Amino acid sequence: MTSDDTDDDAAPTYTAEAEHRGVATKLFTLLEAVAAAPDGISVREVARETGIDKSSVSRIFNQLAALDVVEQSPLTGRYEVGRRLSSLGEVLHTHNSLWGLAEPIVRDLVARFDETCYFIVREGNQARFQERIDCRQAIRYVIEPGVVSPLYAGAAGRAILAGMPPEEATKYLEEVDVSPMTSETVIDRALLQKFVEQDRERGYSVSLGERVAGGRGIGAPVLRADGYCVAAILWTCPSTRFDLTRVEEFGAAVREAALKLSHLLGYSADAA
Known part of the structure; x- marks a missing residue:
């Protein structure tokens, strides 16, 4: 002293x-x-x-x-x-750096379909809505940045689950307290497990009002170089504008956007 x-x-x-x-x-x-x-x-x-x-x-x-x-x-x-404050600073810097890389990719997705898209970061076993780029439509699907959501509800959360190692996602679904957020929220653990497996296989998740009533969402996971899922890209629209015949088209576009960002972070499917 x-x-x-x-x-x-x-x-x-x-x-x-x-x-x-x-x-x-x-x-x-x-x-x-x-x-x-x-x-x-x-x-x-x-x-x-x-x-x-x-x-x-x-x-x-x-x-x-x-x-x-x-x-x-x-x-x-x-x-x-100290060590813990330094670690927190690194996490915040990583989030900001991620958005710097993600913004033009998310912006292109919005321009392509004229629908609002979000960048969601993973925070442990939760999903945080970090950034939003609005469409030009008068009626939009709007969630304010900063909102935190469980991984079992909604396309973004399920996309992160699909990006996690299967055993980790299964453990989460076995232990999490599942409660409905809307009348469409899937709360059956076995069915959620099937959805996550399906999402992992096709590369994107679809939510039909599971998190926000009247909302539709398609999300895809973002992986860093070591294969860890750090974020998700989410495409959204109101149910009144959602065209079920184009789900594969929307899903493929969101998947490719997330994969492009993953590649910028050093991710390679062969190396993961």
Whole structure:
């Protein structure tokens, strides 16, 4: 610990508002301060810059250090980004990098059919709607970015399941708490297993109102170089515009878009 952390000659000034801010706000503020300091930052510096009292800063840093979110240098006593915070940053960077590669591919898919398409990222055993490119139609299938969905419901989730190793997908379906999201949600585990196997064979998934009533979706998995399913591309439209006679055409287009992105990520069916 350095003298910088124990010197009380110039006590930090802070407002009543800073004193009463919520724990979550303080936590996020401290994480931002650490992330912005490549050489680390001391308790006193953080207190001075943020207006949070030193005792709170020290207490929160100690808790974060115990979780490996930050780490304290044994030589300088300054706090630096820890293993878990670094890993989180890598995940966020990967998501942003993925969309940079995916955007022109998804945009081409929207232009081809004039229907709204989504880029969905896999977060463990969930699917997060990350980005959306809208069509020009007045009536659209709209889900706001940030929405999280289970893998068993909807074309995007099932596409991710189909992109997972069969034993992993089976284990998920055996353990997940299956509950209906609409009247069309498939909740029979044996039937879900058959759908996933079918989806894996043809390379895309089809949902007829399983996640959103009145919606139709076709999704395909995106795989990285090691074969891990990281995302899905989802084509959508309202049920009133869905042409069942063109499902294979739509599915093939979504599958090819996802495969193109997978190749950009280094995926090869021969190497996987």
